[in-house]
Amino acid sequence: MASQKITRVGVIGAGQMGAGIAEVCARASVDVLVYESTRELAAAGRSRVMRSLDRGVSSGKLTEREREQAAWRLRFTSDLADFADRQLVIEAVVEDEAVKIAIFAELDKVVTDPTAVLASNTSSIPIMKLGMATQNAARVVGMHFFNPVPVLPLVELVTTLMTSPEVSERAEDFARDVLGKQVVRSADRSGFVVNALLVPYLLSAIRMVESGFATVEDIDKAMVLGCAHPMGPLRLTDLVGLDTVKAIADKMYEEFKEPLYSPPPLLMRMVEAGRIGKKAGRGFYQYD
Ligand code: CAA
Ligand code: NAD
Numbered sequence: 001m002a003s004q005k006i007t008r009v010g011v012i013g014a015g016q017m018g019a020g021i022a023e024v025c026a027r028a029s030v031d032v033l034v035y036e037s038t039r040e041l042a043a044a045g046r047s048r049v050m051r052s053l054d055r056g057v058s059s060g061k062l063t064e065r066e067r068e069q070a071a072w073r074l075r076f077t078s079d080l081a082d083f084a085d086r087q088l089v090i091e092a093v094v095e096d097e098a099v100k101i102a103i104f105a106e107l108d109k110v111v112t113d114p115t116a117v118l119a120s121n122t123s124s125i126p127i128m129k130l131g132m133a134t135q136n137a138a139r140v141v142g143m144h145f146f147n148p149v150p151v152l153p154l155v156e157l158v159t160t161l162m163t164s165p166e167v168s169e170r171a172e173d174f175a176r177d178v179l180g181k182q183v184v185r186s187a188d189r190s191g192f193v194v195n196a197l198l199v200p201y202l203l204s205a206i207r208m209v210e211s212g213f214a215t216v217e218d219i220d221k222a223m224v225l226g227c228a229h230p231m232g233p234l235r236l237t238d239l240v241g242l243d244t245v246k247a248i249a250d251k252m253y254e255e256f257k258e259p260l261y262s263p264p265p266l267l268m269r270m271v272e273a274g275r276i277g278k279k280a281g282r283g284f285y286q287y288d
Helices: 016-027 039-058 064-072 080-085 097-110 127-131 165-178 194-210 216-227 233-240 242-256 265-272
Strands: 008-012 031-035 074-077 088-091 117-120 140-145 154-158 182-186
Touching: 008 016, 008 080, 016 031, 016 039, 016 064, 016 140, 031 080, 039 064, 039 074, 064 074, 080 097, 088 097, 088 165, 097 117, 097 127, 117 127, 117 165, 127 140, 140 165, 154 165, 165 182, 194 216, 194 233, 194 242, 194 265, 216 233, 233 242, 242 265
Parallel strands: 008 031, 008 088, 031 074, 088 117, 117 140, 154 182
Antiparallel strands: 140 154
16 A cells, blocks of 8 residues: 655654654644643643744744744644554653553554554664564664754664565655654664764763762863863763663663673662753753
8 A cells, every 4th residue: 555645643752852753743844643641741741842942933943933833733642542543653752661562552553554654762672672562563663863853963763674664764754854854774773873872972971970080070071172072971961861871771781781881870879869860950960
């Protein structure tokens, strides 16, 4: 069956990444339905998108009319059954394999169009595990966006041994032609391309703090001024979320048993203490 142009997208989760993905889809004139489990989380997700759209207007990237039109294209629901008519669903919930598997199993039952694409924005969970939670692993693919989604132009496209070429092509066309992102392809290995390189760097910076090698501020300053990175590794860890960095490290270590991927104790203690970065107001830095 020939697949139609994608005009109806679903996004599961409206945290940092889900909100960003929903925003770029709505800005690209796509009808977007977003899932959060409660009304309160949905309201928080909508205000996250609206704050970012407001920022777009104040920086002159969007007109007021474009902001209003994008906002009109976004609807929220707490019922996955509402995703029945979606042509592409992008899952962006917490980096937890069991939670994602349950969502893929449910989505597979709800999204009836066999040409619809089920994608995950996971940072590190092999896409095959999500595909095998469905009855049709051929339509499951990884679409890995980068934080902040409205700013960073990359999507990593991850195909599994089971993903059909039509599905990966449809996902790539959407990311490139509709969202205007650039696409690189990665094999289905935990961490894909970017996190396989980035995460050991972030963990090494945390180990430097832990051992008293240098201060948080000096490590960040060194990488910003010495290597022209837009932000240092500890501020970047705060941006990503320490809970997410730890979950990614755990998965990458589980897959490769590479010591550089194992989460350092300081990271574990900070997650246990709730100091999970910018989204919590406190990580390596204080945000208030
Ligand atoms: N939403 C929309 N626009 C945003 C934004 C957001 N959340 N954050 C920043 N911007 C825009 C600003 O409006 C601004 O636009 P103009 O230049 O047109 O005014 C531009 O981005 C720069 O923003 P700022 O001047 O406020 O701040 P900055 O120059 O310090 O940039 C940054 C902020 C874009 C976050 C930049 O520091 C950066 O790119 N940092 C590195 C981010 C990075 O490496 N991300 C990847 C993380 S890893 C990942 O995502 C994968 C994973 O699985 C963990
Ligand atoms: P976040 O903490 O900002 O948001 C988590 C989302 O998951 C929220 O929508 C929350 O309501 C939902 N959630 C939490 N527990 C849930 C549960 N039990 N059932 C259903 N939903 C639940 O996290 P984020 O940074 O948006 O990350 C989301 C996904 O995107 C993760 O897979 C992460 O690895 C990936 N990712 C993150 C980044 C990043 O820089 N933070 C970058 C690329 C990809």
